[in-house]
Amino acid sequence: MPQPLVSIICLCYNHECFLPEALDSVLAQTYPNLEVIIVDDCSTDNSVRIIEEYVQRYPQLRFISTGSNLGNTRAFNMGWRASHGQFILDFATDDVLLPERVARQVEQFQRLEPEYGVVYSDSEYISDESEHVYFHSQKYKAAPDGDVFAEVLGRYFICPPTMLIRREVFEELDGYDERLAYEDFDFWVRSARKYKYAYLPQVTTKRRLHSHSLSSGWYRKGNQLLASTVEVCKRAAALVQTPPERAALALRLKYEARHAYLTGNFNEAEQLLQLLKQTSGMPFLYRFIRQLNRHKINLGFLREGYHRLRYRQ
Template structure:
């Protein structure tokens, strides 16, 4: 039986320092039936030149370039629209996958008839050194669980388009969490393959490194996207903040 196609979605912006290593971690996958759609959001460095070179080396890379700098959500949506795979997987331009990530995750989803899966992941520093910090996730997360947590790493997510239907990231940061909430609110649950199959790179001056900015954006998701009242928002935010501290510092 032919293995289902996986569409890997990678937005890039000024990613010349890391993009080679990220793409190589895709090429190293034991599961080879994939297309890698990379959308450059008008990088100002030589990211595009690097990508053109990589495209010549591997026909499974599909390059796109935004007309103007529009942010990761719109870049990902552009790639999703052009994707042909049964499964959608996300990998940002500075993160890495373990070689068996796709193989094990596709198998996990097929064996358990899952629409939404994710995995554990570890953290590395800007130079790629292991920080010996792992995010170990619960076996299953529903909508209310995710309102209180930050445990689903975008770099680990795989979605079944046939089961979920149309996939569009809201243009509201954090756009990945806003999408997961939208999917789970429909009644789906997210299931964790409890193996560490990806590496999240902590980059200085990134949005995720500014915890205050991240917290404000999560508050906006509660109030604007999920339309929660003040009391519910405070309750969920307290749990979210505590779980974020546990994830990063404890």
């Protein structure tokens, strides 16, 4: 029986320092039936030259240039729509795959029922110098299986680059939403409403931590990441069906509203607090925060002080 085709979509933007290690890890996969598509989102460093050298040495690699800088969601969609695999792996070329990564996750999929759309796993976080930082499972200990919709509403527990995804999930969702500044939360909410998730308790991936990463400026005033979070929370509110799901969404809304307010994102905070009121009602603390927010009384120093104490910054 032939092994199902797996498409690895390698997404690159200014990864010249990490590209060789990343692409070598793809080429080192023990799984035999791979389609590898490298999508460069108009890098301004030497990434394209490195990619072209790899394509020349390894003709099985396909190279797509976006032509102009499109951002992660649009660039990835270009890649997966050009692919043919039964399973899709979204791989940023500053990360690293362990050699058995694809083989182990396909093997797990083959033991699962068709309603399982995603297999995810543990990962090792590494520095820019490829040194060990910590394991995902050390920080996010519970990794649920099955119906994870309420879990993805309430908290972060999936390391995104560890996911292997059935093609039909992307077809059902029409890929990532290109109107959003980031894809993870929206993908989890929309896919987990219909498909089950399975956890593989093994380290399959090395995820690189950067001081200049997308998430490092999450609550910077005016950042589109927070605006996208507000939009996804609105979508989630329309999808909740049970009291536990509603409670999980309320937990998320409280967290995001607090941070939005304390970072001076008053418009986003108001939207989140209004959604909290509609979803589960507003406890006294959040009614108080709403009044402070409406008068733009900035207590951001409390958040900054907490972070200095906790992280010694």
